[in-house]
Amino acid sequence: MIQEQLKVQLAQALFSLYQHSISADKVVIESTTSDFEGDFTFVVFPYLKVSRKNPEQTATEIGVYLQENFSLIKSHQVIKGFLNLSIDPSFWVNFLQTTVGSNQYGFAQANSKEAVLLEYSSPNTNKPLHLGHIRNNLLGYSVAEILKANGNRVFTCNLVNDRGIHICKSMYAWMHFGNGETPESSGLKGDHLVGKYYVVFDKHYKKEMEELRLKGMSEEESAKKAPCILAAQDLLVKWEANDPEVVGVWKMMNDWVYSGFDVTYKKLGVSFDKYYYESNTYLLGKEIVQEGLEKNVFFKKDDGSVWIDLTEDGLDQKLVLRGDGTSVYITQDLGTADIKFNDFNCNRSIYVVGNEQEYHFKVLQLIALKLGKSYAPGIFHLSYGMVELPHGKMKSREGTVVDADDLIAEMEHTAAETTKALGKMEGETEENLNTLYHTIGMGALKYYLLKVDPKKKMMFNPEESIDFQGNTGPFIQYTHARICSILRNVGSANTSYDGMDIVLSKVEKELLVKLYQYPLVIAEAAKDLSPGVVCNYVYDLAKTFSIFYHDHSILKETNEAQKAMRIEACRLSATVIKSSFALLGIAVPEKM
Secondary structure: OHHHHHHHHHHHHHHHHHOOOOOHHHOOOEEOOOOOOOOEEEEOHHHHHHHOOOHHHHHHHHHHHHHHHOOOEEEEEEEOOEEEEEEOHHHHHHHHHHHOOOOOOOOOOOOOEEEEEEEOOOOEOOOOOEHHHHHHHHHHHHHHHHHHHOOEEEEEEEEEEOOOHHHHHHHHHHHHHOOOOOHHHHOOOHHHHHHHHHHHHHHHHHHHHHHHHHOOOOHHHHHHHOHHHHHHHHHHHHHHOOOHHHHHHHHHHHHHHHHHHHHHHHHHOOOOOEEEEHHHHOOOOHHHHHHHHHOOOOEEOOOOOEEEEOHHHOOOEEEEEOOOOOEOHHHHHHHHHHHHHHHHOOOEEEEEEEHHHHHHHHHHHHHHHHOOOOOHHHEEEEEEOOEEEOOEOOOHHHOOOOEHHHHHHHHHHHHHHHHHHHOOOOOOOHHHHHHHHHHHHHHHHHHHHHOOOOOOOEEOOHHHHOOOOOOOHHHHHHHHHHHHHHHHHHOOOOOOOOHHHOOOOHHHHHHHHHHHOHHHHHHHHHHHOOHHHHHHHHHHHHHHHHHHHHHOOOOOOOOHHHHHHHHHHHHHHHHHHHHHHHHOOOOOOOOO
């Protein structure tokens, strides 16, 4: 990369001019702001002690040295202590000539970096996937793709929460109020049907609590003694005892949910290398608890419960096993972490989970460190903020969630209405149009959710997301479709050119520089585990291309070399937009 070459030259300049020795990787350069001429800026203030001159003199001396000794520097400009450096335009033209045609442009060598295990989705089997799950799934999928592009070997897994009291609530409601209803008899997706009975349970539970309160019972006591919650708890006890009837209902209802999940995952375009199920993993950590007792990492209280004292780490005492020997969540996660390491041998393990679980993952890593687990330093919680709607928070038990399937259908419908209003797809088959509506709708949804920094809580506005103007998925998809239209008109025209005949305008150079930055963007997004870095970049690229397209004729350009260069700039722009969107899990149409 030109940045690395420039850092080497700057290090040499500092040594030659001032006998100051510094390694090239310690030299800091930045992109020059658009207000000034130049491509890269070097700040000289940190080096005034070694130059023993004022900022302007120091910057000027370094600029002159670089122009005399580094052929790629065309000119320099000094603004106080800032040295702005302009790269010779021939460099950007040569870059374009050597890059077009590479579908892997920007990607690091595959499997050249450490292996990473990414766990995401992790749904409960008592309800359908909702908007919050969509953010989790899209974030997990995109981070995995970005890490692959960065050269990491990546594995993905999904830990399904398929047991516990929440599952038994849906089971109880179906067993008492369902009258044998099935997905086939109801016409509902299996996950929707089970979610329906989770809401039914909550309504029945509230009714029973109110009746107990009218009899003089406190709210806290009524929550514990309502008949339906006691019955659900009894179902959980019977499930753990492997009662055939209870386990049979549990398996049947979970199978309904899995079938429904599969449909939604396919619509979202996500998949996993391996599934883990809590029903198989919730007992795994008991051996690790025993190991911790033997190492004096854990201690046992008089009631037989096992704890760890994390007060010296700024936390508190944490229960790791109940007095009756039953597991808690941290017990399961310790065991699952072990089996995941045995399955994939990844020292770096990323958990994509909402920010309400930050404490849990701090505890998980601290315990693994104290137990001496080799993978402990690589445990990382990719925490993300909740998604809210203009009308407030979502609550599954009250049936106020935004269902994933409904939202996807709404996005497709809005995409269809917007596309029809533009009137540019007349004559297309119904099948092609439906594919296009899905592509635009999902592009709008995914881009809107991924462009926000993962750590931030966000508000989702469906109408805003599908606008064909501004910082949206459809705007960038439309830019790609426009480029494809240009390239179709080019046909088999000769696109070879001599760089000496090329004179780059300001926007042409900006476009080539923006394309050149793509590998750095992938590296930054991988380092930050943030798809938003890719979103910001590809939006800037689409905006720059739009200005380029507005300011310059392409097919009517009379200078053949200039015309050929512009065609190749179009070609690489299309490649990078498509590649960037693939990292986000978004398809790009060739017509819109």
